[in-house]
Amino acid sequence: MKEKLTISEMARLRGLTPETLRHYDRIGLFKPHHVDIDSGYRYYSIFQYEVLGTIKELREIGMSTEEIKNYFNERNVSNSLSILERKHIDLIDRINELNEIEKSIQEKISWMREISKSKELMEVSVRELPIRSLIVHHDKVQTNLELCYGVIELENKLNEKAPIVGTNRLGVLIDKADLDNHKYNSSCRPFILERIKKKVKEHKLITIPHGKYVCIRYSGELWDRARCLEKAMHYIKENHFEIIGYTLQIAQIDISVTDVIDELVFELQIPIKHS
CATH class of the missing domain: 3.20.80.10 (Regulatory factor, effector binding domain)
Structure with missing residues (x-):
């Protein structure tokens, strides 16, 4: 076990790609712990595992990178709860929208099958x-x-x-x-x-x-x-x-x-x- 990880090692541990980590670095969402001045290589600390894991989960529930930045700007229970509640409302709206689309597609399929046989x-x-x-x-x-x-x-x-x-x-x-x-x-x-x-x-x-x-x-x-x-x-x-x-x-x-x-x-x- 080691504390300092290359970009590929860190990405592999969290099931991400090195390019994703480079992107997060460029937009200021997740910076490497250390960048070698001579080679430009990025190195991460294993102790950054929680931040990257949280970013990954927040992306999975549909948060944009800007929303995730705001999440980390002042992270406490009250702010985290408020952000998650708003995201939950967004997800419910999206689920209702998808249910409406699914119903619409099912009706289209049924109708096209019926009329094509006539x-x-x-x-x-x-x-x-x-x-x-x-x-x-x-x-x-x-x-x-x-x-x-x-x-x-x-x-x-x-x-x-x-x-x-x-x-x-x-x-x-x-x-x-x-x-x-x-x-x-x-x-x-x-x-x-x-x-x-x-x-x-x-x-x-x-x-x-x-x-x-x-x-x-x-x-x-x-x-x-x-x-x-x-x-x-x-x-x-x-x-x-x-x-x-x-x-x-x-x-x-x-x-x-x-x-x-x-x-x-x-x-x-x-x-x-x-x-």
Whole structure:
């Protein structure tokens, strides 16, 4: 056993790299006990083991080097407890954030597995859908350029982590009057489905009621909906239904997960009642 250790020996004892110790020296966090004037070699004392061990543990719990410097500036029970309590709060916040991200990823995986198995394109069905809340853009859009700006504005209203990629939350509202007048490619209002209550920044929500909807899916881009709507409208007329509100066009598979146009899928949901 010896008191004086080379940089490699000290690093090895604490499971660190020599470069880490050089970095700590450069930023003034952990200085060698002695530096040889002629060779420039750093030497450490075994009695510095506690300081380096504490630094290592504080880094493991997520403290920055600046926070660790502050920890050592006036180290006593009261200050150490206060610093650890603040770090504990930070860690709880981070854990909650990671839990939210994990839940979001799990939902994305489940949805993408479900939709990738579905082959029901251009087939009309009537489904009962639940009440939903939409974050809706204040202006209508008619071009991809306008759509891009509208979606960005909506996404900025969300206070969530990874809210859009691989989900079926993004879409547009089509006015009832446009369908009644067979204006299938008219302007529409972008929206995002609200997923988590109180996670929207100061924005009025639109409620879409529970009810029956004529639904049909197609592959292609947002503006390729005319043929699909024509088929849905024929079905509505043939079965003596009446449109009673906004039509929702929701991206099922969008450009966030594929660059292949033929893999893009949209679903149209038209609220109806018997006329």
